[in-house]
Amino acid sequence: MTGFNFSRGQILVPSLFVFPGLVLFAILIVEVAKLSQQKVLMQFAMDTSAFMEASQLSDAANRIAYLNSPWPTRVFQAKGEELELWNWQVSGGPGGGGTSYAWQYLLKNGVYPGSWPVNQAPDPAMVDDRDDPWSGKFKITNPGGSAAEFLGKRAAFNYTESPDSDLGTWVLFTKEDVDGEGSQGGLGAQLKQEDVFAIYQTVAEVYSYFYSLATMVKLVYTKLHGVFFKKTFWLNTGFNPSDDLVPEKVKIQDHCTSKVTSWFTVMVPTAWAEVPDTRKWPPADITLGGQPRCSNGAGIWQLSTIEELKGSHPKIFHFGKYHYQGPSNHFGVDYRELFNGMEPYVTASAEVSGGKIWPNSKPSFQVRLRP
Secondary structure: OOOOOOOHHHHHHHHHHHHHHHHHHHHHHHHHHHHHHHHHHHHHHHHHHHHHHHHHHHHHHHHHHHHHOHHHHHHOOOOOOOHHHHHHOOOOOOOOOOOEHHHHHHOOOOOOOEOOOOOOOOOHHHHOOOOOOOOOOOOOOOOOOOHHHHHHHHHHHHHHHOOEEOEEEEEEOOHHHHOOOOOOOHHHHHHHHHHHHHHHHHHHHHHHHHHHHHHHHHHHHHEEEHHHHHHHHHHHOOOOOOOOHOOOOEEEEEEEOEEEEEEEEEEHHHHOOOOEEEEOOOOOOOOOOOOOOOOOOEEEEEEEEEHHHHOOOOOOEEEEEOOOOOOOOOOOOOOOHHOOOOEEEEEEEEEEEEEEEOOOOOOEEEHHHHH
16 A cells, blocks of 8 residues: 655645745735835925925025116116117216216116126226126215215115115216216216206116016015915825915015205306306105105115025025825725824925025025935
């Protein structure tokens, strides 16, 4: 009688444990992969949302920095613009002789923050940023003379990142511009009272447009604050984050010029001929027909700053923690219970830096995600 071969059945006993264990291990790998996929999805969504939200501030900062100086420079100096209808043939002046334009005197007296001129260079002594076509500040040659009180105050704003909300007085032309010679004067009897008023109206009109654009920049930033973050997160995950995850919006501060003054000539008849007499337009409030041209309703807008973006210090957004729920599994287990009530979460930080609002405005802000 042939005996039974019991050795063939020895593999069955371990198999009852090994094969189910392998199956459970495979299921475990799948479930862990699902959790990891959810974590990666949530983190990528949070990073993308943070980048999009911080980009709104970066865009607003670049537009404001451009409005603060580079754009006024281009507008006031561009050939064919209305201001260049006022030009004079002088032996001195900021153009160094020959044809001097109104914008050269306005730049010299700090009527607008200017960067390196694109068409015609003024006196090199007054330019200290020749290598940077974007930077700009009030290019005041000499804060002394007949307008020392006004020019000195305006020149001081070139050395602070937080200028006053009231920038003081526009000095369109100084007494030295009218009567002097050399690098300061040259206008003599050419600059009449009606010329000064016409130039003032044009400058005010240009800055009225600037104010409208600056207002739109603030409005767009305010309206879109939080929108891009929440919409981007929802599009990537299908979940709606709460408002608590979005940092508070920054404050954009307007700075205005409240008064205007200038010197000009009046032709006074004498027994022999008319002779030029230098007169002063006393400092007058900028009203523009009673229409507000600045955030406080007085004066006219000239530049804006952002408190959180002073100097070269970056603005860092810390986006709140988003506690997410993982996918369902084959075992009906809420994996969050394994963390003793500490729900897993994702968070993000974004940095807005690389540019400058004031002084030496540089519209080069960019966004970087921080680990």
